[in-house]
Amino acid sequence: MTRFLPDKFILSLLATVALASFLPATGEMAVIVGWASNIAIGLLFFLHGARLSREAVIGGLRQPKLHGAVLASTFLLFPMLGFGLQAAFPHLLAPQLWTGVLFVCTLSSTVQSSIAFTSIARGNVPAAVCAATASNLLGILITPLLVGLLLHKSGSAGGLDSALNIVVQLLLPFVAGQLLRSWIGGWAARHNKILGLVDRGSILLAVYSAFGAAVVEGIWHLFPLPQLGELVLVNAILLGLVLAITTFGSRLLGFARADEIVVVFCGSKKSLAAGIPMATVLFGASTVGVVLLPIMIFHQMQLMVCAVLARRYAAARSAITNAVPVAAE
Known part of the structure; x- marks a missing residue:
């Protein structure tokens, strides 16, 4: 049952939300916390740049068909499904929550959990490393563009200011980390x-x-409990559709089992670690908290579902391996 429980980081997030709910920063303290948050986000992307090897970055260019499938799922399939769900059920969620759902659809894939689940499922781990890395690097540029495209009419984000904020707060620290990697990468x-x-x-x-x-x-006070339940339902439908399409789509494309696992796990993930900094840059202070609700729910949901799915892949692989000697006899 432990695989169905929230991980420690999710519990920390829930505790932080509770703290912010009872003791929010106001006045001058809110300004100080805001500046500290911006500095911390810059440090976060600087450290990502310092730790990511250039070999991993260049490795994303290999196996173009596989990586193309992962990127298409992450940055094309997800936005299409999210936009389609909103068009089909516009009144199911409040407009602010639909904004959050669409924001989830624009995010890059995770790195750690995508690789971990691929390994558990006995998939192509090197390809998963490259696919997740490429997704995160491209996400720094693609996510703001998709947010501007999907949410431009509602005025939620987009424009030159958002692009400039992304460059200053996220891309420049990342590039600085890459440039200094020779000196601080080992440390x-x-x-x-x-x-x-x-x-x-x-x-x-x-x-x-x-x-x-x-x-x-x-x-x-804006969102009653039934509305949050409907948000969970929308996230579940979105995740289920992506998992089904990536599974059967990779088989139609002729991928080997190990590569199918990469497409399924890397193509169905959305990064909470990238989503929170992106949201704070792209959205206003009055809306960013609401926008973050869907990604926090989706993140935990994808961990629980993919944990079960990875074990099923591994069990199926073991069954095939154990059956080979018997068939030979």
Whole structure:
């Protein structure tokens, strides 16, 4: 049953949301927390740049068909499905929550969980590393463009200011980390656990800042419990559709089983670690807390579902392997 429980980071996020709900930063303290959040986000992407090897970046160019399928699922299939669900059921969710759902659809894939689940399922791990890496790198540029395209009419985001904020707060720190990797890459690798705490701390600070502002605006009075249940349903439908399409689509494209696993797990994930900093840059303080609700729910949902799916892939692979000697006899 432990695989169905929230992981420690999700529990930390929930605790941060609770803290922001009861003790939100206001006045001058809100300004200070906002600046601290921006600095922490810049540090987060700087450390990502410092730890990511150039070999992994270049590796994304290999197996173009496989990586193309993952990127198409991440940046084409997801937005199409999200936009289609909104068009089919426009009144199921409040407009702010639909904005959050569409934002989920624009995000890049995860790195750690995509690779971990691919490994558990006995898939092509090197290809998963390259696919997840390429998705995250491209997401820095593609996500703001998709947000502007999908949400431009509602005025939620987009424009030159958003692009400039992405470059200054996310892309430049990442590039700086890459440029300094020769000097600090070894140190970052040796202190990976400590830097992981810095990563999580940066995200938690951003969540506290965003939800604190949303609480001041009355977020918990805007959405009753049934509305949150409907949000869970929309996320479940979205995840189920993507998993089904990536599974059967990869088979139609003739991928080997190991590569199918990469498409399924890398193509169905959405990164909470990238989503929270992106949201704080792209959306206003009064709306960012609401926008973050769908990605927090989707993130936990994808972990639970993919944990079960990865074990089924592994069990099927073991059954085939064990059956081969018997068939030969």
